[in-house]
Amino acid sequence: xxxxxxxxxxxxxxxxxxxxxxxxxxxxxxxxxxxxxxxxxxxxxxxxxxxxxxxxxxxxxxxxxxxxxxxxxxxxxxxxxxxxxxxxxxxxxxxxxxxxxxxxxxxxxxxxxxxxxxxxxxxxxxxxxxxxxxxxxx
Numbered sequence: 001x002x003x004x005x006x007x008x009x010x011x012x013x014x015x016x017x018x019x020x021x022x023x024x025x026x027x028x029x030x031x032x033x034x035x036x037x038x039x040x041x042x043x044x045x046x047x048x049x050x051x052x053x054x055x056x057x058x059x060x061x062x063x064x065x066x067x068x069x070x071x072x073x074x075x076x077x078x079x080x081x082x083x084x085x086x087x088x089x090x091x092x093x094x095x096x097x098x099x100x101x102x103x104x105x106x107x108x109x110x111x112x113x114x115x116x117x118x119x120x121x122x123x124x125x126x127x128x129x130x131x132x133x134x135x136x137x138x
Contacts, residue, residue: 021089028085029078036077036126037070043122044069072116076123080106080130095134103127 044066048054054062083102087093093101110116110123 024089025082025085029082032081033074033078037074039077039122039126040073041066041070043073043119069119072119073122073126076106076110077126080127099127099131099134 047069048062048065080102083105084098087098087101107120107123107127110120
């Protein structure tokens with residue numbers, strides 16, 4: 001009789017656990033991308049409304065500004081939420097440390113890249129709102 005290799009339940013359970021964790025991180029990143037994109041579009045509209053001449057005369061420039069803000073904040077908030085979930089799953093720590101670590105890492109490009117520095121208050125406000133929400137949920 002030839003012995004047959006049977007997968008160990010622990011290996012199967014570990015694979016299912018990893019798949020569920022990856023899905024969970026993906027869902028959080030998708031949430032961050034959607035909320036960030038909508039918030040970024042709102043910020044873009046506010047910036048366009050500050051200059052009514054541009055809004056009327058240069059519609060294409062105004063539209064590209066709104067889309068640029070939407071893309072930037074969608075990516076930023078997606079990274080922030082992905083980091084938060086990844087830290088929660090693989091490096092358990094108190095919620096405050098988790099939020100602070102994710103915020104610092106995701107804000108590094110905002111602070112270091114010159115053309116994004118003026119968007120820092122918006123990004124910090126998004127993190128502050130998310131932090132407030134996290135503490136009121138818990």
